[in-house]
Amino acid sequence: MISKDERQFAIKEIIGAGAVRSQDGLRKLLKKRGASVTQATLSRDLREIGAVWVNSHDGGRYTLQSAEELPLTSFGSQVISIVANETMVVVHTLSGGAGIIAEIIDRLKSSNIIGTVAGDNTVLVVPRSARRTPEVIEFLKTTLIKGIH
Template sequence: MTEAQQNGSQAVPQTRTARHRRIVDILGRQPVRSQSQLAKLLADDGLSVTQATLSRDLDELGAVKIRTNDGELIYAVPSEGGFRTPQAPLGESVKEERMRRLAAELLISAEASANLVVVRTPPGAAQFLASAMDQAEVHDILGTIAGDDTVVLISRDPAGGQKLADHLLRLAQGEA
C-alpha cells in the first residue's frame, strides 16, 4: 500500500495534508514529548516519516513545546477556529462537559433516519457544534457534516441514528 494505508477500515492517503491532519489529531489527544515518539505514533497509523519531514511538518503547523500543569514539556499546536494559543490535550471529562454544555445551548432538535441524525441549531452555530462533536470523539459517530444551522451525523451502526439522536437530546436536557 503506497498511496493509501489502511487504518482499521479507513484508508489514509500518504499526502502532506493527511499527515498534518494526523499529527494535529495525535497532539490533540495525547501528550507527545519528542519527535521520535510522534514518529512512532504516526508509524503505528501507517504513516512513515523521516525526522527531517516531521520537523518540517511541526514547523509548518506552528507546533511548540509547552509545559503542562505537572511540569512536563509536550508538543502542542494552535487550535482551529482562530484560537492561536497552543493548548495541552483536553481530558475526556472536559470534552464530555463541553459537549454537554454546547448541546444544551445550541441543540434545537435531533431527528434520526437509519444511520443518520439531522441536528438543527440556531443560525451560524452548526459548525461550532459539529466541531465539538468531532473533538468529543464519540465512538458511535463516524463523521459530521455541518452547514449554517444543520449538522448531519453519520452513525457507525447502520441502524444507530435513533440511539445517537436520543443521546444528544439527553445531553441537551442534562440527563446524560
C-alpha cells in the first residue's frame, strides 16, 4: 500500500518527465508503480501539488510549477503575523522579508486583493473592498502560514 505522500511524490516524478497528457494517462502510469487510484483522486492530487496544464500546438500536457512561481513553501516562515483594520491588512515579516512576501502575494493574484506595498519588514495589502477584508485575512493566513506544503 502506497501512502498519499508517496503517491504525490511519484506524480511529481512522472509529470516532471513530461509525458502526461490526461489524468487517465497518469492513472495508468501510477498503476505500473503499484498505486491504483481513481481519476477523482488524481484530480485532487494535481490540485494539491499545484500542477499546471500547459496548452500547446500539439494539445498540451501537465507540468510542475516552475521555481519562480513556487516559493510559497520556503518563504512562509518569513511571516510573523497578519493583522488588519477595516480597510487594510498588515503582514509583519522577519527583517528584510517583506519584499519576497509581497511578491508572493502578488503572484497569487487573488481577485480580492488590489495590490501590495512592501517596506522592509511590513507588507500592506489592500483588499478590493473593505467588505472583503475578512476574506483577505483568511486567505493570507491560510496561504502564508498554515496550509503550505
